[in-house]
Amino acid sequence: MRLRATVEIIFGAAIVCSSYAQQAGAPFSPPAEITYRVADIWSAGTRMHAEVFAPVSAQGKLPTILMAHGWGGSVPALRPEAVAFAKAGYLVVAFDYRGWGESDSRVILTDPAPAQRPNHRFTAEVQEVREVVDPLDQTADWLNALHWLQAEPQCDTTRIGLWGSSFSGGLVVYAAERDPRVKAIHSQVGYMDGRTRPMDPTPENKNLMYEEATRRARGELGIPPPLAQVIGNLRGAPIRDRFTDYHPVDEVGMAPNCAMQFVVAEKEELFDNNEQGIKAYHLARGPKNLVVIPRITHYGIYSEARSQAEKLALDWFRQHLKP
Amino acid sequence: MSYENRSQLRMKKTGPWDYIEVPGITHFEMYIGEAFARSSNAAADWFVKYLK
Numbered sequence: 001m002r003l004r005a006t007v008e009i010i011f012g013a014a015i016v017c018s019s020y021a022q023q024a025g026a027p028f029s030p031p032a033e034i035t036y037r038v039a040d041i042w043s044a045g046t047r048m049h050a051e052v053f054a055p056v057s058a059q060g061k062l063p064t065i066l067m068a069h070g071w072g073g074s075v076p077a078l079r080p081e082a083v084a085f086a087k088a089g090y091l092v093v094a095f096d097y098r099g100w101g102e103s104d105s106r107v108i109l110t111d112p113a114p115a116q117r118p119n120h121r122f123t124a125e126v127q128e129v130r131e132v133v134d135p136l137d138q139t140a141d142w143l144n145a146l147h148w149l150q151a152e153p154q155c156d157t158t159r160i161g162l163w164g165s166s167f168s169g170g171l172v173v174y175a176a177e178r179d180p181r182v183k184a185i186h187s188q189v190g191y192m193d194g195r196t197r198p199m200d201p202t203p204e205n206k207n208l209m210y211e212e213a214t215r216r217a218r219g220e221l222g223i224p225p226p227l228a229q230v231i232g233n234l235r236g237a238p239i240r241d242r243f244t245d246y247h248p249v250d251e252v253g254m255a256p257n258c259a260m261q262f263v264v265a266e267k268e269e270l271f272d273n274n275e276q277g278i279k280a281y282h283l284a285r286g287p288k289n290l291v292v293i294p295r296i297t298h299y300g301i302y303s304e305a306r307s308q309a310e311k312l313a314l315d316w317f318r319q320h321l322k323p
Numbered sequence: 324m325s326y327e328n329r330s331q332l333r334m335k336k337t338g339p340w341d342y343i344e345v346p347g348i349t350h351f352e353m354y355i356g357e358a359f360a361r362s363s364n365a366a367a368d369w370f371v372k373y374l375k
Contacts, residue, residue, distance in 0.1 A: 028079060033057070034086045041095055043144040049102035050095040050145070051075050053086035054154055061156035062091040063321035066145055070166030071133055072227075072235035074101030081163065081310055088314055090321070091154045097141045099130045100236075106137070108223065131226035134239040135171065135194060135246035142175035146182070159183055159321040163313055165301065167191050173280060174248035176258045184320035186313040188263040189301045192276045193250070194243030198231055205240075213241035249276060252283040259287035259320040263312055265305075267297045289316065339373065341365075 030036035033056050041048040054062060065085050067078050078094040085092045096103040105128035114122050142162070149155045161184040164172035169190020176182040199205070215221035224230070224237035231238060252260070262277035273292075281290040291312055296305045343365050348358045 028076065031083060031087070034083055039093075041145050041148045043098055043141045044106070046098045046106050047104040048095050048098055048141060048145070049075065050093055050148075051079070051082070052152075053082045053092040053094075055086055055089055058089070058091070058154065060154075062089065062154050063159035063161070063317070063323075064091040064093065064149060064152075064155045064157075065161045065163055065317060065321075066142070066149065067092065067094040067163045068097060068138075068142065068145070068168050068171070069100070070164070070168045071231075072131075076101075080306075081313070084310055085163075085314065085317070088318070090317065091152070091156075093145065093149065093152070095141070095145050097138045099128070099132065104128075105130045127223070129223050131236045132224050132228075132239055133167070133236045134242045135167075135174070136242050138168075138171055139174045139178070139246075142171055143179055146175065146179050150181075157181065159323075161185060161317045161321050165189060165309075166298070170246075170248050170276070173252060173255075173260070174246070176260070177248060177251045177254040180255070180257065182255070182258050184259040184261075184317060186261045186263070186316050187277065187280070188309050188313075189265050189268065189298050190262065190277050190280070191271055192248045192280055194246035196275045197271055199238065199240070199243045209240040209244060216241070249280045249283070252280050253285050256285040259316070260284045261289040261291070261312065261316040263291045263293060263301070263309055265296045265298050265300055266292050266294045267300075270298045287320065341369065 028036070028051075030053065035052075035054045035056055035058075037052050039050045039052050041050045065082075067082060069075065069077060075094045075096050082092045082094050099105040107126035107128050110125045110127050113124065116122075146160065149160060150157050160182055162172035162175060162182055163186050164170070165188045167190075169187040170192035172185045172187050173190065173192055176185050212221060224239075227235045228237035229235065260280070262281045264273045264277040278290065281288055293300070293305045293308060301309050343362075345353065345358045345361055352358050353362055
């Protein structure tokens with residue numbers, strides 16, 4: 001019954017997601033006071049789409065906020081916050097993970113490689129890995145975006161913050177634990193333990209994870225099709241076995257110099273806050289803040305509490321990234 | 324490894340564990356001669372103990 005209830009709630013919440021997805025094809029006109037450009041970030045040889053926002057009046061290096069979407073999103077849904085942060089004086093970079101939005105996809109061979117490969121090159125048919133959810137691959141994308149930032153002329157590399165929401169609210173924690181150049185994070189309604197619901201609420205699901213992993217390792221199970229709906233109506237199937245290796249909440253202490261702000265929804269319905277944001281807050285060793293937004297559910301962070309969450313992020317980044 | 328570090332390691336490990344230091348050898352000398360025999364036998368003994 002618990003799983004069924006969770007899935008039904010996710011179904012309702014996914015409707016909100018779809019409205020964000022609809023923004024993907026819309027042309028974007030930045031406000032006059034913002035500079036805007038599209039850029040390419042390379043992650044393990046694959047091009048990721050990024051959008052760069054900065055105040056027109058900016059001179060010299062700027063504190064920088066790196067952003068990426070959660071489960072099933074894309075950059076257009078992040079533009080309102082990106083513009084607000086840029087207006088507040090930040091360089092802002094928002095990117096699509098490999099296989100999502102306007103990014104290219106990782107590819108896999110559909111047949112064995114030929115025996116003859118002169119200069120390690122050959123022609124082959126490939127299948128793209130598109131719109132699946134793999135937290136470890138997506139963490140690599142965050143880390144590569146951080147590497148990209150180091151050579152961005154306007155970026156003050158000593159003042160980099162990460163913004164993440166929902167699924168990316170856990171990914172920013174994972175990235176900060178692995179890259180000491182991250183000085184602050186804002187994680188809202190973050191999912192930080194792939195062993196907990198909605199991914200793994202039952203022993204049956206844990207068995208399913210191992211079965212899928214074994215079949216995939218033996219070449220009997222391929223990558224899920226794009227946008228497959230496996231978890232409720234969320235867009236994009238999870239690579240289940242990669243979730244058991246993903247529990248940034250347990251490793252928060254690895255980033256003692258990163259200022260961490262966790263914003264959780266009081267009526268969170270997708271997972272237990274005590275296993276996610278609240279636990280991370282208690283384990284964090286550096287400057288930290290926990291905000292419980294009363295009366296909202298998970299997706300309330302994108303509707304009735306969106307402006308409040310944006311202000312919380314701005315306040316946190318001002319405290320920890322501004323000179 | 325110092326006594327203090329060994330003690331810290333012992334405290335961190337919650338499952339069965341063992342620690343063997345082969346004296347006087349460098350990294351790749353573990354693959355030859357007496358050191359190789361010692362490390363290989365240690366591995367075999369460990370697996371016999373926990374996998375048989």
